[in-house]
Amino acid sequence: DIQMTQSPSTLSASVGDRVTITCRASQSISNWLAWYQQKPGKAPNLLIFKTSGLESEVPSRFSGSGSGTEFTLTISSLQPDDFATYYCQQYNTSPTFGQGTKVEIK
Amino acid sequence: EVQLVESGGGLVQPGGSLRISCAASGFSFSTYWMTWVRQAPGKGLEWVANIKKDGSEKFYVDSVKGRFTISRDNAKNSLYLQMNSLRAEDTAVYYCARASIFATWAPFDYWGQGTLVTVSS
Numbered sequence: 001d002i003q004m005t006q007s008p009s010t011l012s013a014s015v016g017d018r019v020t021i022t023c024r025a026s027q028s029i030s031n032w033l034a035w036y037q038q039k040p041g042k043a044p045n046l047l048i049f050k051t052s053g054l055e056s057e058v059p060s061r062f063s064g065s066g067s068g069t070e071f072t073l074t075i076s077s078l079q080p081d082d083f084a085t086y087y088c089q090q091y092n093t094s095p096t097f098g099q100g101t102k103v104e105i106k
Numbered sequence: 107e108v109q110l111v112e113s114g115g116g117l118v119q120p121g122g123s124l125r126i127s128c129a130a131s132g133f134s135f136s137t138y139w140m141t142w143v144r145q146a147p148g149k150g151l152e153w154v155a156n157i158k159k160d161g162s163e164k165f166y167v168d169s170v171k172g173r174f175t176i177s178r179d180n181a182k183n184s185l186y187l188q189m190n191s192l193r194a195e196d197t198a199v200y201y202c203a204r205a206s207i208f209a210t211w212a213p214f215d216y217w218g219q220g221t222l223v224t225v226s227s
Contacts, residue, residue, distance in 0.1 A: 043203075
């Protein structure tokens with residue numbers, strides 16, 4: 001199985017901050033990586049597919065980059081609605097998720 | 107509007123069985139791969155199983171192989187997960203989700219609200 005490791009596990013930030021979350025794969029996954037946002041008690045919401053593709057209706061302040069084994073999710077200017085937990089997911093083979101990054105209010 | 111609605115969760119004893127369901131609407135169910143993803147309380151996401159649009163291919167995470175069976179009824183727009191020999195570590199919210207592209211492995215663009223399965227004596 002491909003292991004996905006996110007960092008940091010928790011991130012404290014303020015509204016307006018630029019936020020970056022990193023996801024590393026235990027082996028190359030090409031660009032088969034997605035990012036999700038999850039709020040407490042809710043299902044995950046797909047933000048980014050194929051490393052950098054923005055899902056429909058997702059704000060443009062979200063962006064993704066990377067290839068091979070290292071990937072990043074960037075929020076250019078953090079908004080109140082963005083405080084949540086973020087997960088990366090590889091789908092090069094049977095899907096595996098990172099352990100999550102909680103973005104909390106500083 | 108795409109909707110996925112899970113049902114059938116509940117409390118079951120270790121070693122017991124449970125079948126959970128997912129009713130789909132608002133899209134052409136029979137043309138999409140479908141999947142189950144679970145989340146243990148306070149933990150991260152874990153892919154459990156997926157099934158091809160016609161049910162001819164199925165894949166499982168190692169920890170449930172031989173115990174869980176994914177199936178679908180395209181005439182009823184429904185997805186199922188039969189869970190046998192349940193263990194405490196199977197306790198989780200189980201989400202039904204749709205694969206966003208027509209491929210074996212894909213991101214998931216629509217999710218249900220989840221159904222809680224609790225395995226405890």
